[in-house]
Amino acid sequence: MARLAAFVLLFLFNGFSTYAFNRDSLIAVIKSKKHSDSAKVLTYTTLMGEARPTEKLLVDKWYIKAMALARKNKSLRMAGEVFKHYGEFFRFKMNDYAMAFKYANQAVDAFEKGQHYAELMYAYHFLARDIFERLNMVDETIDAMKRCCHYAKKGHTHELYFRLYELGWFETVNEKPYDGFTHLHEAYELCNPNDMLRVELLIWMGNTFSRRHDYATALTYLKKAAHQADSTHNEPAKFDTYRYAAYCYRNLGNNDTALAYLKRASDFYIRNKDYDRIHFLGAELLNWHVEDKNFTEAKKIAELLLDTSVFNFKTNREDLRSVVDLALYNYYYSQGDYKRSIYYLNDYRDNEDSLRSRNERLNLGEQNLRLNFLKQREIQRLVQKHKETEERDKAETQKIKIWLLIGAVGLTIVLLMFTLRNSRQRKAAYKEISLQKSEVEKQKHLVEAKNKEIVDSMHYAKRIQSALLAHKDQLNEFIPENFVYFKPKDIVSGDFYWASKVSAPRHKFYLGVCDSTGHGVPGAFMSLLNIGFLSEAVKEKDIYDPHKVFDYVRARLIKTISSEGQRDGFDGMLLCYDPARMTITYSAANNDGLHVSNGKMTRLSYDRYPVGQTYTLKPFTSHTITVTKGDCFYLYTDGYADQFGGEKGKKFLSAKLEKLLVENTHLPMQEQMQLLDQTFMEWKGKCDQVDDVCVVGFRI
Numbered sequence: 001m002a003r004l005a006a007f008v009l010l011f012l013f014n015g016f017s018t019y020a021f022n023r024d025s026l027i028a029v030i031k032s033k034k035h036s037d038s039a040k041v042l043t044y045t046t047l048m049g050e051a052r053p054t055e056k057l058l059v060d061k062w063y064i065k066a067m068a069l070a071r072k073n074k075s076l077r078m079a080g081e082v083f084k085h086y087g088e089f090f091r092f093k094m095n096d097y098a099m100a101f102k103y104a105n106q107a108v109d110a111f112e113k114g115q116h117y118a119e120l121m122y123a124y125h126f127l128a129r130d131i132f133e134r135l136n137m138v139d140e141t142i143d144a145m146k147r148c149c150h151y152a153k154k155g156h157t158h159e160l161y162f163r164l165y166e167l168g169w170f171e172t173v174n175e176k177p178y179d180g181f182t183h184l185h186e187a188y189e190l191c192n193p194n195d196m197l198r199v200e201l202l203i204w205m206g207n208t209f210s211r212r213h214d215y216a217t218a219l220t221y222l223k224k225a226a227h228q229a230d231s232t233h234n235e236p237a238k239f240d241t242y243r244y245a246a247y248c249y250r251n252l253g254n255n256d257t258a259l260a261y262l263k264r265a266s267d268f269y270i271r272n273k274d275y276d277r278i279h280f281l282g283a284e285l286l287n288w289h290v291e292d293k294n295f296t297e298a299k300k301i302a303e304l305l306l307d308t309s310v311f312n313f314k315t316n317r318e319d320l321r322s323v324v325d326l327a328l329y330n331y332y333y334s335q336g337d338y339k340r341s342i343y344y345l346n347d348y349r350d351n352e353d354s355l356r357s358r359n360e361r362l363n364l365g366e367q368n369l370r371l372n373f374l375k376q377r378e379i380q381r382l383v384q385k386h387k388e389t390e391e392r393d394k395a396e397t398q399k400i401k402i403w404l405l406i407g408a409v410g411l412t413i414v415l416l417m418f419t420l421r422n423s424r425q426r427k428a429a430y431k432e433i434s435l436q437k438s439e440v441e442k443q444k445h446l447v448e449a450k451n452k453e454i455v456d457s458m459h460y461a462k463r464i465q466s467a468l469l470a471h472k473d474q475l476n477e478f479i480p481e482n483f484v485y486f487k488p489k490d491i492v493s494g495d496f497y498w499a500s501k502v503s504a505p506r507h508k509f510y511l512g513v514c515d516s517t518g519h520g521v522p523g524a525f526m527s528l529l530n531i532g533f534l535s536e537a538v539k540e541k542d543i544y545d546p547h548k549v550f551d552y553v554r555a556r557l558i559k560t561i562s563s564e565g566q567r568d569g570f571d572g573m574l575l576c577y578d579p580a581r582m583t584i585t586y587s588a589a590n591n592d593g594l595h596v597s598n599g600k601m602t603r604l605s606y607d608r609y610p611v612g613q614t615y616t617l618k619p620f621t622s623h624t625i626t627v628t629k630g631d632c633f634y635l636y637t638d639g640y641a642d643q644f645g646g647e648k649g650k651k652f653l654s655a656k657l658e659k660l661l662v663e664n665t666h667l668p669m670q671e672q673m674q675l676l677d678q679t680f681m682e683w684k685g686k687c688d689q690v691d692d693v694c695v696v697g698f699r700i
Contacts, residue, residue, distance in 0.1 A: 167180075199238075215248040250288065469498065487693040513637065569612015571591040595631065597631045
C-alpha cells in the first residue's frame with residue numbers, strides 16, 4: 001500500500017505540473033477503488049489548481065466531493081487542504097479576494113484544531129502574501145506573516161529562516177526598519193553559513209539602517225555582504241551591494257566613491273545584459289548629475305539609455321523616459337539650444353501626465369478592490385452571525401414547543417377527569433392561545449435579531465471610522481501634551497479630527513478638526529470622504545499649504561458630490577506645525593479656534609464660508625503664527641457650544657466655552673479634558689445631545 005501511495009504522489013506532482021496534464025488519468029484515480037481516500041483528495045485539489053476560471057461549476061463539484069471524503073475520514077488535515085486549494089482557486093483564477101479569505105480562514109481553523117503546524121504556516125503565508133499584501137493591507141500582512149513564522153518555528157520546519165526573511169523585508173520596505181532588522185537578524189543567525197540567502201539578509205539589514213539615515217552602519221553590513229558574496233562566488237549579489245553602497249556614500253557626501261561603486265556595478269550589468277538594473281542605475285546617475293548640475297555627464301548617460309540596443313521605450317518603463325527627458329532638457333537649456341530643450345520638456349510633461357493618469361487608475365482600482373473585499377468580508381461575518389442566531393432561536397423555539405406540548409397533554413388528562421365537554425372546549429382554547437403565543441414569540445425574536453444586526457453594523461462602521469481618525473501615537477509624536485474630547489451624538493459621527501506628517505523638505509505636522517454636513521450615518525459617510533480628500537491632498541498631491549489643501553478638497557467635493565446642486569462639505573480648521581521654525585500656519589473655514597500665550601487669549605481668524613459648494617468660491621486664506629514653548633491651542637466644532645441644558649434649557653454658547661478653556665490652560669491636558677467632560681455632562685443633564693462634539697487641545 002505504501003508503494004502504491006508513493007507511486008500516486010510521484011505521478012501527481014511530476015506528471016501534472018503543467019496545464020497539459022492528462023485529466024482522464026486523474027479522473028481514473030478518483031473512480032478507482034484501488035486508491036486511498038487521501039490520494040483522491042489530493043487528486044481533487046490538483047484538479048482545482050489546474051482548472052480554468054470558466055470551470056467554476058466543475059470546481060464546486062470537486063470541492064463538495066473532496067469535503068465528503070474528508071468528513072468520511074474525519075481528517076482535519078484533508079479538510080484544511082481542500083479549503084485552502086478552494087480558496088486559491090477563487091484568488092488566482094476568479095480574483096475574488098473575499099471568497100479566498102473565507103476559505104483560507106476555514107483552512108486555518110481546520111489545521112489549528114488538528115495541530116498541523118506546517119500546514120498552518122502555508123495557510124498564513126497564503127493569507128499574507130496573496131491576499132493582504134495584494135490589497136495593500138500592511139498591518140494585516142505583518143500579523144499574518146508573524147503567525148506564519150510562529151507556526152514555522154512550532155512545526156520545526158526548515159523554512160523558518162526564509163519566513164523571517166520575508167517578514168523582515170516586508171517590514172523594511174513598509175517603513176518599519178527597526179522591526180525589520182530584528183527579524184532579518186534572527187533569520188541570519190538561523191541561516192546556513194554557506195547559504196546564498198545570507199548575502200541578501202546582510203544587504204537588507206544594511207537597508208534597514210539606510211532607511212533610518214544611519215549610512216555608516218548600513219555600509220558596515222553592505223561590506224560584510226560583499227565579502228560573503230565573494231566567498232560564495234555570487235557575483236550578481238556582490239554588485240548589488242555596490243549599488244546600495246553607492247547610495248550610502250552619496251548621502252555621506254563622498255560622491256567620488258559613490259560614482260566609482262556605481263560604475264563597477266553598471267559595468268557588470270552591461271556585460272551580463274541585465275537591463276533592469278542598467279535602467280535603475282542609469283536613472284540614479286541621471287538624477288545625481290542633474291542635482292550636481294553636471295549636465296554634460298547627464299547627457300552621456302541619457303544617450304546611452306536612448307540607445308535602442310540597451311533600452312526600448314515603447315516596451316519599457318515610462319518613468320525612466322521622464323528622467324531621461326528631464327536630463328536632456330537641462331543639458332540643452334544650459335547650452336542655449338532652447339528648441340531642443342523645449343522638445344524634451346514637452347516630452348517630459350507628456351510622460352509625467354501619462355504616468356500620473358496610470359497611477360491614479362491603478363490606485364483607484366486597488367482602493368476599489370480593497371473596499372469590495374472589506375465589504376464582502378463584513379457581509380460574510382453578518383451572514384454567519386445571522387445563521388448562528390437563527391439556529392439558536394430555532395432550538396429555543398423547539399424547546400418551548402416541547403414544554404408547551406407536555407403542559408397541554410397534562411392539562412388535557414386532568415380536565416378529562418371532570419368532563420369530556422369541558423375538556424374539549426378548554427383544549428381548543430388552549431391550542432389557540434399556544435399558537436398565538438408562538439407566533440408572537442417568533443415575531444419578537446425576528447424583530448430583536450434584525451435590530452441587533454443594525455446596531456452591530458453601526459458599531460462596525462464606528463470601528464472603521466475610528467481607524468481613520470488621527471491616532472494617539474501620531475499626536476504624541478509632535479505634540480505630546482494634548483487631549484481629544486470626542487463625543488458623537490450617535491454611534492458614528494460627522495465630526496472628525498485628522499492628522500498627518502510629511503518629512504520633506506522639513507518635518508511638519510498637520511492637524512485638522514472639522515464638522516461635516518449632518519451627523520449620524522450621513523455625517524459619517526461625509527467624514528470618510530473628507531478624510532480621504534485631505535489625505536490625498538497632503539500625501540499624494542504634495543500640497544503643503546493649509547489654504548491650498550482646503551482649495552483642493554473643495555474642488556474634489558464639488559466634482560464628486562455637488563454636480564446636482566448639493567452643498568455638502570464641512571466647516572473646520574487645518575493647521576500645520578513646523579517644529580524647526582516654531583511656527584503654526586493655519587486656514588479656517590467657517591470655524592474659529594483659540595490661541596493662548598502667557599495667559600492672553602487670541603481668537604484665530606477664519607474665512608466665513610465652508611469647504612464645499614457655496615455662494616462663493618474665493619480661495620481660502622492662510623495665517624502664520626510664531627509660537628513659543630507653553631503656548632496652548634484649542635480647535636473645536638460647534639457641538640459643545642450648541643448643547644441645550646442648564647436650569648433653563650438654553651445653549652451653552654461659545655463665550656462660556658472660551659472662558660472654560662482659557663481659565664484652565666494651566667492644568668495638565670488630561671485634567672482639562674476631564675473638566676470639559678464633567679462640565680458638558682452636568683450642563684446637558686437630562687436633555688438629549690443635539691450634535692456631535694469634538695474639542696482638541698494641545699500645548700507646544
